[in-house]
Amino acid sequence: MxxxxxxxxxxxxxxxxxxxxxxxxxxxxxxxxxxxxxxxxxxxxxxxxxxxxxxxxxxxxxxxxxxxxxxxxxxxxxxxxxxxxxxxxxxxxxxxxxSNTTAAAGVALVVKSAGGDIKGKRAVVLAGTGPVGMRSAVMLGKEGATVAITGRDQAKTQKAADAIEQRFGVKVEAIEAKDETSRRKAIEGANLVFSAGAIGFELLSEEAWKSESSIEIMADYNAQPPMGLGGIDAMDKAKERHGKIIYGALGLGGxxxxxxxxxxxxxxxxxxxxxxxxxxxxxxxxxx
Incomplete structure (x- = not known):
């Protein structure tokens, strides 16, 4: 053989x-x-x-x-x-x-939890200038969502957004968000929130996201504590927390x-x- x-x-x-x-x-x-x-x-x-x-x-x-x-x-x-x-x-x-397999798993499960259709929804990918964040933005955009990525530096974030548009034809908004205050502002009105930051860095505290009524589904790609999204567990798989559906990294990992x-x-x-x-x-x- x-x-x-x-x-x-x-x-x-x-x-x-x-x-x-x-x-x-x-x-x-x-x-x-x-x-x-x-x-x-x-x-x-x-x-x-x-x-x-x-x-x-x-x-x-x-x-x-x-x-x-x-x-x-x-x-x-x-x-x-x-x-x-x-x-x-x-x-x-x-x-x-x-990044391709991780982002694909994350976005596919979020879309499934949204009933299979996210057209017209606002999606924000926090710390979205890395490979997983950028690929997630691509997939969300192709599903018809209005997508924004955040980063600590506006020039770097815009460069990532431009690279996405050049390779995949998907236009995303670039938002500078250097701290939790600016990240909290970035998710105002968002329906879908993804956390794609580096290991060991909390992007949003539980307090920062739990009262944002527009959020329907959240996904965090960070498997090691502290989580990128405070108040969630890496094992969360379509777990309801504060009226939102949550996916942790290990919940996506299977x-x-x-x-x-x-x-x-x-x-x-x-x-x-x-x-x-x-x-x-x-x-x-x-x-x-």
């Missing part, structure tokens, strides 16, 4: 252990990880995947692009696909920092891991698969 080979191209100096474990759990027989991958050096790696096997065996070779920097990952992902031509291609997936594993398996179904935000989110909605 032809071995399922997954080649992990990581933009960080060393390949991610997390992604390696999930790769095996998703069905790869062997994973070869390469660190420090760039658009300039990835070509030789790609050539090794596309010029070796032929016929039905070729679908048993696949590429996973990862690393902590989504912008760098996007550049490598694009360079990989540009190397393909005709039948000389294999399936490829982008999930830098787990779908995220299941989604990641399923996508790895799908890479080996053909040589034509290409998984980025849109494709990953579509599958998340099916699985939610």
């Amino acid at each position: 032809t071995k399922k080979l997954l080649f992990q191209f990581d933009t960080d100096p060393a390949p991610s252990v997390f992604d390696t474990v999930v790769g095996y759990d998703g069905g790869a027989d062997h994973i070869a990880g390469y660190g420090g991958v760039t658009p300039e050096n990835v070509g030789a790696y790609v050539d090794g995947t596309i010029y070796t096997r032929g016929g039905a065996e070729k679908k048993s070779t696949a590429i996973f692009v990862g690393g902590g920097d989504m912008t760098a990952g996007e550049a490598v992902f694009d360079a990989v696909k540009k190397r393909f031509f005709g039948p000389f291609r294999v399936s490829v997936m982008l999930d830098s920092n787990g 779908l995220k891991l299941k989604l990641h594993r399923t996508l790895i398996g799908k890479l080996f179904e053909s040589t034509e698969q290409s998984f980025d935000a849109d494709e990953i989110y579509a599958l998340a909605k099916e699985m939610a």
Whole structure:
């Protein structure tokens, strides 16, 4: 039987252990990880995947692009696909920092809790300039929500918003929010609130969000205390608190891991698969 080979191209100096474990759990027989991958050096790696096997065996070779920097990952992902031509291609997936699968799981579950339709709702992604926040903004926008992302620096936040529009055609508002007072103001009138900040930093206290009557659903991607949203638990999964539906990071994590594993398996179904935000989110909605 032809071995399922997954080649992990990581933009960080060393390949991610997390992604390696999930790769095996998703069905790869062997994973070869390469660190420090760039658009300039990835070509030789790609050539090794596309010029070796032929016929039905070729679908048993696949590429996973990862690393902590989504912008760098996007550049490598694009360079990989540009190397393909005709039948000389294999399936490829982008999930830098787990951002595609994490955001897809979070948004899919929130949309499900909203009855499957968030058109016209206002969504705010707190600390939304990182990979998970930006991908969440994309998915929310494509669902028809009016989306804003916040950040501590207006220029950086606007740069993230511009990058979202350039790559995905989704326009989002950039809001500077340096402290809890400004973050509290940012969520006024919001129906959906996501917390995508760094580990160990509370973005909103319980007092700051519990009395905001417009909020229907909240999701926090931070699994380590303190939570990004005060007064919630990482295990919350559609838990009602103060009249709002709450998702904690571990409440989202089951779908995220299941989604990641399923996508790895799908890479080996053909040589034509290409998984980025849109494709990953579509599958998340099916699985939610």
